[in-house]
Amino acid sequence: xxxxxxxxxxxxxxxxxxxxxxxxxxxxxxxxxxxxxxxxxxxxxxxxxxxxxxxxxxxxxxxxxxxxxxxxxxxxxxxxxxxxxxxxxxxxxxxxxxxxxxxxxxxxxxxxxxxxxxxxxxxxxxxxxxxxxxxxxxxxxxxxxxxxxxxxxxxxxxxxxxxxxxxxxxxxxxxxxxxxxxxxxxxxxxxxxxxxxxxxxxxxxxxxxxxxxxxxxxxxxxxxxxxxxxxxxxxxxxxxxxxxxxxxxxxxxxxxxxxxxxxxxxxxxxxxxxxxxxxxxxxxxxxxxxx
Amino acid sequence: xxxxxxxxxxxxxxxxxxxxxxxxxxxxxxxxxxxxxxxxxxxxxxxxxxxxxxxxxxxxxxxxxxxxxxxxxxxxxxxxxxxxxxxxxxxxxxxxxxxxxxxxxxxxxxxxxxxxxxxxxxxxxxxxxxxxxxxxxxxxxxxxxxxxxxxxxxxxxxxxxxxxxxxxxxxxxxxxxxxxxxxxxxxxxxxxxxxxxxxxxxxxxxxxxxxxxxxxxxxxxxxxxxxxxxxxxxxxxxxxxxxxxxxxxxxxxxxxxxxxxxxxxxxxxxxxxxxxxxxxxxxxxxxxxxx
Numbered sequence: 001x002x003x004x005x006x007x008x009x010x011x012x013x014x015x016x017x018x019x020x021x022x023x024x025x026x027x028x029x030x031x032x033x034x035x036x037x038x039x040x041x042x043x044x045x046x047x048x049x050x051x052x053x054x055x056x057x058x059x060x061x062x063x064x065x066x067x068x069x070x071x072x073x074x075x076x077x078x079x080x081x082x083x084x085x086x087x088x089x090x091x092x093x094x095x096x097x098x099x100x101x102x103x104x105x106x107x108x109x110x111x112x113x114x115x116x117x118x119x120x121x122x123x124x125x126x127x128x129x130x131x132x133x134x135x136x137x138x139x140x141x142x143x144x145x146x147x148x149x150x151x152x153x154x155x156x157x158x159x160x161x162x163x164x165x166x167x168x169x170x171x172x173x174x175x176x177x178x179x180x181x182x183x184x185x186x187x188x189x190x191x192x193x194x195x196x197x198x199x200x201x202x203x204x205x206x207x208x209x210x211x212x213x214x215x216x217x218x219x220x221x222x223x224x225x226x227x228x229x230x231x232x233x234x235x236x237x238x239x240x241x242x243x244x245x246x247x248x249x250x251x252x253x254x255x256x257x258x259x260x261x262x263x264x265x266x267x268x269x270x271x272x273x274x275x276x277x278x279x280x281x282x283x284x285x286x287x288x289x290x291x
Numbered sequence: 292x293x294x295x296x297x298x299x300x301x302x303x304x305x306x307x308x309x310x311x312x313x314x315x316x317x318x319x320x321x322x323x324x325x326x327x328x329x330x331x332x333x334x335x336x337x338x339x340x341x342x343x344x345x346x347x348x349x350x351x352x353x354x355x356x357x358x359x360x361x362x363x364x365x366x367x368x369x370x371x372x373x374x375x376x377x378x379x380x381x382x383x384x385x386x387x388x389x390x391x392x393x394x395x396x397x398x399x400x401x402x403x404x405x406x407x408x409x410x411x412x413x414x415x416x417x418x419x420x421x422x423x424x425x426x427x428x429x430x431x432x433x434x435x436x437x438x439x440x441x442x443x444x445x446x447x448x449x450x451x452x453x454x455x456x457x458x459x460x461x462x463x464x465x466x467x468x469x470x471x472x473x474x475x476x477x478x479x480x481x482x483x484x485x486x487x488x489x490x491x492x493x494x495x496x497x498x499x500x501x502x503x504x505x506x507x508x509x510x511x512x513x514x515x516x517x518x519x520x521x522x523x524x525x526x527x528x529x530x531x532x533x534x535x536x537x538x539x540x541x542x543x544x545x546x547x548x549x550x551x552x553x554x555x556x557x558x559x560x561x562x563x564x565x566x567x568x569x570x571x572x573x574x575x576x577x578x579x580x581x582x
Contacts (some may be wrong), residue, residue, distance in 0.1 A: 039409035118330035137426040221519035228512035238529045
């Protein structure tokens with residue numbers, strides 16, 4: 001969790017309550033007041049407009065939001081900084097109404113968000129190959145439906161928080177296909193600051209958004225040369241098309257270094273001298289959720 | 292569309308019918324028999340198991356599937372090749388029941404998939420700031436609901452195919468925030484082949500999946516050196532964590548060249564000699580949908 005002095009901060013997050021983003025937000029900010037938003041742009045605007053102190057949005061590998069949307073909004077629409085990021089394991093469980101808990105081998109239908117159904121594909125195929133899967137708008141909406149239908153033997157797939165909120169019985173834990181799947185969330189702030197975090201993993205990292213001057217062969221190679229001889233290590237690189245429709249790109253890169261280090265300052269100056277547009281989203285620490 | 296000799300091919304796609312993936316699939320394979328699948332893994336298995344000839348799945352920037360799932364399944368689970376890719380503009384429209392078409396300024400509720408609501412954030416904020424948004428499992432399910440509720444002035448957001456299928460009136464066209472948003476779809480095949488495509492854009496490209504031998508500073512720089520001096524241009528690069536949970540990565544790269552070119556063969560041999568694990572998903576042409 002975050003160790004800071006201010007109390008009663010307002011935190012926007014991508015809802016609904018009991019979503020995976022909610023779990024991460026609650027874990028980071030257990031004592032603050034949490035505001036669910038319906039979409040990623042709403043979360044980002046809530047912090048841009050000063051309605052909240054921070055916003056928590058998914059960045060990678062999520063079932064709840066489109067990843068490109070978060071990156072594109074940060075690039076095109078908002079002047080925000082990353083105050084922290086958070087890695088959470090994705091854990092999906094099979095849950096039924098308590099009145100059906102001894103009958104769950106005879107499940108008639110399984111409800112969940114389409115991406116959660118996809119994440120549990122192998123388990124569902126092997127154990128419930130002939131049971132109809134029903135797509136629902138969120139894993140927590142599916143859990144709610146099951147809680148309201150005690151007379152039928154139907155199941156929902158979702159996280160432990162959904163089971164708890166709607167009083168369901170988890171009958172099979174960890175039914176997701178890949179055990180090392182993580183979702184990465186960003187904590188966004190109007191100010192360039194880094195949240196002090198308990199259980200933070202490793203050293204600080206810095207996220208850069210870099211637009212190449214021309215889209216020529218080798219331009220990216222030149223950018224990486226600037227970083228490589230300084231032994232500035234990348235933990236992520238992703239190209240994103242610019243919204244000009246002309247096949248031009250910007251890059252988002254996570255560098256394992258502090259933006260105030262001499263090597264990073266030198267690299268950023270040289271990238272600018274090469275004609276790149278370089279925007280730092282700040283240096284921050286990573287939080288690993290415990291669950 | 293695809294110009295090939297075989298008739299009555301079976302094509303799996305990420306459904307439901309009237310989804311954006313359906314539109315792309317129908318445009319590529321107008322005369323073939325299309326099989327909707329509930330999830331990306333189901334599509335991929337349908338072609339792996341030989342039940343269909345091709346599968347069409349979203350790869351980037353989609354509202355329907357998680358992008359990482361497609362990449363991860365191709366890397367970890369399936370031995371498939373890319374036979375073609377397809378770029379479609381994402382166009383979202385506001386639609387109401389025909390009996391409400393003169394009353395649409397007084398919409399009481401707007402239904403759609405959460406990602407579609409997010410893609411139209413600015414329009415909705417400016418024009419319908421106080422109208423409740425209701426999340427639905429897909430844009431076509433929202434259109435279906437509106438078609439079944441003629442007595443209430445509610446709207447759905449979705450594509451033109453949903454409006455057509457459910458007989459709705461489009462009252463505002465192109466309400467999405469970014470005009471140059473594309474979704475990219477892959478056509479997957481068990482064989483390394485390239486579909487001959489009418490209106491294909493530019494030259495062939497090749498998709499490589501590359502695992503670095505060690506996760507050291509500069510390893511990616513070394514990989515790009517192999518490509519850069521040969522003027523092998525990248526149109527996409529993205530790092531993806533391996534599922535070992537150890538902070539190791541593989542890279543997916545799109546190279547503007549044919550895998551049978553002398554320069555590409557040389558590059559792939561050198562990458563292997565450097566200790567990289569290199570897997571080519573094949574060389575293929577890009578199809579631009581006309582709509």
